Amino acid sequence: MGSKILPKINAIWRVPFIILVTGILSSISVFFSLVDGTGRLQHWCAHLWASFIFWVSRVEITVEGIENIDPARGYVFVANHLSMFDHWAFLYCLPIQFRFVAKSSLFKIPFLGWHLRRSGNIQVHFDNARKTIRNYRKVTEKVASGLSLVIYPEGMRTFDGVTVEFKRGAFLLPKEARAPIVPVTLIGAHRRLKRGSMVIYPGKIRMIIHEPIEYETFQDWKLRELADKVRQIILERYEL
Numbered sequence: 001m002g003s004k005i006l007p008k009i010n011a012i013w014r015v016p017f018i019i020l021v022t023g024i025l026s027s028i029s030v031f032f033s034l035v036d037g038t039g040r041l042q043h044w045c046a047h048l049w050a051s052f053i054f055w056v057s058r059v060e061i062t063v064e065g066i067e068n069i070d071p072a073r074g075y076v077f078v079a080n081h082l083s084m085f086d087h088w089a090f091l092y093c094l095p096i097q098f099r100f101v102a103k104s105s106l107f108k109i110p111f112l113g114w115h116l117r118r119s120g121n122i123q124v125h126f127d128n129a130r131k132t133i134r135n136y137r138k139v140t141e142k143v144a145s146g147l148s149l150v151i152y153p154e155g156m157r158t159f160d161g162v163t164v165e166f167k168r169g170a171f172l173l174p175k176e177a178r179a180p181i182v183p184v185t186l187i188g189a190h191r192r193l194k195r196g197s198m199v200i201y202p203g204k205i206r207m208i209i210h211e212p213i214e215y216e217t218f219q220d221w222k223l224r225e226l227a228d229k230v231r232q233i234i235l236e237r238y239e240l
Contacts (some may be wrong), residue, residue, distance in 0.1 A: 015198050017056055025049045039120040043097055050091035058202035059085065059192050063093045065209035068182065071096050074143035075182045075212060076174040078230050080163045080238065081152035083189035089207050090150050098148035099139075101173065103155070122149065136176045143177040153227060157195045161240050166231045168223035175223070180212035183233040208237050 025045045032041035054061065069075070077098070079086060087100065101122045107113040122135050143149065153170035154163065174181045185208040193200050210233055218226050 014056055014200055018053055021052050046091045050088040053088050054092055057200045059205060061089055061205045061207060063207045068209050068211050072146060074146045074179055075148040076179045077148060077150045077182045077184050079152055079184035079186055080234050081154045081157050082186055083157060083193045085189040085192050085205060086186050089205060093207055096148055098150055101149055101151040133172060136173050140177045143179045158190055159195050161190045163235060166227040168227045171223050171226045178215045180214050181230060182212045183210040183230050185234045185237045187239050
């Protein structure tokens with residue numbers, strides 16, 4: 001009985017703090033967007049937000065392969081999607097400027113949506129492929145100049161930790177941008193915060209950053225082939 005009640009008690013005091021800090025930092029981020037068109041100050045707010053969440057949640061994260069990233073280059077990071085902690089892991093751990101590629105519904109959420117939109121994150125419209133491709137084309141120059149992007153090709157978080165087939169359309173982005181793909185394996189995030197739950201379980205998360213796949217390597221691959229090969233790289237190190 002106690003083992004079931006304790007996490008819920010933890011959530012009672014953790015979640016309100018997270019909501020409060022989210023509101024404060026999102027508001028600051030929106031204000032920064034009025035004076036900073038680059039998104040760098042907003043990204044700093046997001047990093048601070050993620051750092052606070054890891055601290056208050058008592059979640060530890062270890063990162064492997066950070067040396068595979070050149071801060072002067074732009075990449076498309078492709079990761080499996082387990083939990084909201086995936087976003088916070090990227091914001092907390094990656095020492096570079098990047099933006100998320102996220103489904104359009106997230107941009108409608110108060111505070112979170114304002115931050116996503118004002119800081120230059122990219123919307124994916126699942127019901128409008130042409131609009132999504134236009135959005136992709138708008139960021140190709142930014143990627144070429146060193147801005148990286150993060151995308152979850154499963155399209156949604158898992159319920160049970162199982163990684164499903166990657167959507168091939170997600171790989172139009174690195175094709176359009178002619179950018180190297182960096183597969184990222186996330187482990188354990190679904191055990192810290194399950195989809196549909198507000199109960200946070202303290203513990204550990206692992207992030208494995210694989211070697212980049214250069215555009216010259218995959219430029220002739222079909223989208224389905226590319227999606228399957230990247231998924232296989234991620235699964236080779238994945239632990240359920």
